[in-house]
Amino acid sequence: MSKQTLILLYGGRSAEREVSVLSAESIIRAVDYHQFLVKTYFITQSGDFIQTQIFSETPGPDEKLMTNETVIPAQKVAPSAIYQTDAVVFPVLHGPMGEDGSVQGFLEVLRLPYVGTNVLTSAGAMDKIVTKQILESFGIPQVAYMAYFEGDDLEKAINQAEEKLSYPIFVKPANMGSSVGISRAANREELRQAIGLALKYDSRILIEQGVTAREIEVGLLGNRAIKTTLPGEVVKDVAFYDYEAKYIDNKISMAIPAQVDGRIAEKMRHYAAKAFRALGGCGLSRCDFFLTEDNQIYLNELNTMPGFTQWSMYPLLWENMGLNYTDLISELVRLAQEMFHKREDHLF
Ligand SMILES: Nc1ncnc2c1ncn2[C@@H]1O[C@H](COP(=O)(O)OP(=O)(O)O)[C@@H](O)[C@H]1O
Numbered sequence: 001m002s003k004q005t006l007i008l009l010y011g012g013r014s015a016e017r018e019v020s021v022l023s024a025e026s027i028i029r030a031v032d033y034h035q036f037l038v039k040t041y042f043i044t045q046s047g048d049f050i051q052t053q054i055f056s057e058t059p060g061p062d063e064k065l066m067t068n069e070t071v072i073p074a075q076k077v078a079p080s081a082i083y084q085t086d087a088v089v090f091p092v093l094h095g096p097m098g099e100d101g102s103v104q105g106f107l108e109v110l111r112l113p114y115v116g117t118n119v120l121t122s123a124g125a126m127d128k129i130v131t132k133q134i135l136e137s138f139g140i141p142q143v144a145y146m147a148y149f150e151g152d153d154l155e156k157a158i159n160q161a162e163e164k165l166s167y168p169i170f171v172k173p174a175n176m177g178s179s180v181g182i183s184r185a186a187n188r189e190e191l192r193q194a195i196g197l198a199l200k201y202d203s204r205i206l207i208e209q210g211v212t213a214r215e216i217e218v219g220l221l222g223n224r225a226i227k228t229t230l231p232g233e234v235v236k237d238v239a240f241y242d243y244e245a246k247y248i249d250n251k252i253s254m255a256i257p258a259q260v261d262g263r264i265a266e267k268m269r270h271y272a273a274k275a276f277r278a279l280g281g282c283g284l285s286r287c288d289f290f291l292t293e294d295n296q297i298y299l300n301e302l303n304t305m306p307g308f309t310q311w312s313m314y315p316l317l318w319e320n321m322g323l324n325y326t327d328l329i330s331e332l333v334r335l336a337q338e339m340f341h342k343r344e345d346h347l348f
């Protein structure tokens with residue numbers, strides 16, 4: 001039997017491109033080479049598609065994927081040149097222009113099956129205001145919030161925020177990810193500044209209630225039948241899980257499974273699956289919660305392409321459920337093909 005071609009798209013235009021490279025490096029070392037031939041394409045910060053290595057067996061420890069530092073511009077191809085009959089794409093891209101529906105739409109136009117959520121879910125989960133509105137309509141618990149749109153009366157919005165919420169208040173651009181443009185305001189002046197900062201990144205701003213809480217995450221996998229993992233906890237020694245803390249200082253460790261009451265864990269798994277369905281999810285996602293000291297659960301967000309190195313929360317959550325990293329990748333490819341056939345069948 002000939003091998004299945006797996007096309008790995010990695011890098012990308014967002015601030016999270018470094019995590020993407022690490023995820024891709026992990027994947028090329030873990031996929032089942034009896035089943036797959038892996039073709040890789042690096043997407044540069046400026047959005048060029050660069051054809052990179054092809055792997056038919058596990059690469060050695062010294063084999064590195066191309067990055068912005070080692071990019072060979074002469075290997076640039078037209079984005080549509082990634083097309084190959086019967087291939088499946090794993091867009092291991094995080095953040096805007098990768099996880100937000102744009103690449104997903106491009107792959108649908110090319111008629112390529114791809115791992116992960118579709119256009120609607122990717123775009124909806126990337127927009128923090130849209131996510132909140134959908135969660136609200138499905139009765140899923142979340143922190144109190146309001147939206148501010150560029151051009152709205154700022155003083156009026158600040159007054160409303162102070163009526164509805166109490167400090168500390170978190171301010172976030174609707175569409176960014178990786179904590180970029182997010183700040184925590186402890187008073188009116190900081191709130192004004194926080195909105196100003198967030199407006200540099202997006203014209204849609206989410207203003208929400210700050211909470212003191214543990215950060216607990218649940219893995220989701222499946223199309224129609226959705227499986228969830230036991231929760232894991234992001235253990236922080238910093239108050240605010242910002243980009244530096246997340247990716248650079250390594251100030252984060254994980255507890256898997258999280259030490260939480262069984263009933264709390266069950267509720268979180270229920271809400272995670274409900275939110276995934278509400279947003280139209282398929283393939284995978286990681287659902288992030290806040291858990292307060294008095295056991296209040298708030299759903300914070302759904303990450304449709306979570307960090308995917310072998311040591312990232314999402315794969316480790318599945319490992320804990322008895323599904324190892326290699327088999328997880330194979331299962332994601334199978335789910336991608338299943339969704340592709342379903343989509344194509346509906347067109348006739
Ligand atoms: N309402 C909140 N209360 C307390 N901490 C928050 C709140 N919102 C965000 N944070 C902190 O900021 C981090 C990043 O916010 P998040 O909404 O997850 O954005 P991102 O898309 O960048 O991951 C969270 O992991 C958490 O540490």
Ligand SMILES: [Mg+2]
Pocket residue numbers: 288301
């Ligand atoms: Mg987050």
